[in-house]
Amino acid sequence: MLTYQDIIKEDDPRLRQKSLPVTLPLAEEDLQLLLAMNEYLEAGYDEEKTEACGIRPGVGLSAVQLGHLKKIIAIFAYDEKGGIFHYGFINPKIISHSVETAYLPSGEGCLSVDREVPGLVHRPRRIKVRSHVYDFKDGSLSERVLALEGFLAIVFQHEYDHLNGILFFDRIDQTNPFHIPENSSPIVFKQEE
Numbered sequence: 001m002l003t004y005q006d007i008i009k010e011d012d013p014r015l016r017q018k019s020l021p022v023t024l025p026l027a028e029e030d031l032q033l034l035l036a037m038n039e040y041l042e043a044g045y046d047e048e049k050t051e052a053c054g055i056r057p058g059v060g061l062s063a064v065q066l067g068h069l070k071k072i073i074a075i076f077a078y079d080e081k082g083g084i085f086h087y088g089f090i091n092p093k094i095i096s097h098s099v100e101t102a103y104l105p106s107g108e109g110c111l112s113v114d115r116e117v118p119g120l121v122h123r124p125r126r127i128k129v130r131s132h133v134y135d136f137k138d139g140s141l142s143e144r145v146l147a148l149e150g151f152l153a154i155v156f157q158h159e160y161d162h163l164n165g166i167l168f169f170d171r172i173d174q175t176n177p178f179h180i181p182e183n184s185s186p187i188v189f190k191q192e193e
Contacts, residue, residue, distance in 0.1 A: 002040040003054040007065050007111045010167060015112055019062070019069045019163040021091045024132060026141060030072065034088045037061045037074035038136055045076070058111045060155045062162035065112050073159040076136075077152060080189050085152050088134030094160060095145070097124035101184040102150060108158060108168040117169045119177030122184045123157045125149060151187050 008014060022030050043049040044057030059077035063070040073089040102125040107118065126149045133144045148156050158168055173179050 004056045016165040019071045041076040060159040062159045090132040092131035096128040098126040100125045105186045119172035121171045127153045
């Protein structure tokens with residue numbers, strides 16, 4: 001199983017390179033890579049595993065973070081209402097986005113960035129994505145167009161940036177890191193009862 005040590009960190013030049021499309025049907029090595037990425041994310045929700053296996057929890061992972069310049073993303077996240085979103089993406093493309101933006105009030109973090117980076121990242125609140133989507137529940141792979149909003153849109157865009165050699169702090173306004181544009185609003189999660 002992957003550990004936090006397997007994830008390359010921000011000084012690795014591969015994180016600044018563009019990932020390449022993956023051939024379909026999916027080669028066995030690419031499927032195994034996707035499944036290993038998912039296993040890491042799943043383990044992050046299990047306190048015992050995080051401690052025993054040296055895992056820093058995360059909600060998304062791109063293949064480049066494991067040193068593979070391939071357009072592969074895994075996401076295991078909960079939206080603002082507690083709904084689960086658990087898919088792999090092969091050769092994804094953002095095909096449209098809203099003008100309205102959103103941000104995480106606490107800022108973004110990244111498994112490849114092992115330090116606090118103060119500042120807000122403003123990203124489109126809604127996006128449409130075309131991709132081959134791998135369903136971790138049933139193992140199916142199909143081409144789909146998905147509409148993502150809020151936190152899930154932010155998570156997806158963060159991982160998508162990795163495929164283009166962009167890290168989240170590249171998107172922080174360097175002169176005014178906590179500036180909030182007029183068209184941007186915070187992501188608010190439903191309060192636990």
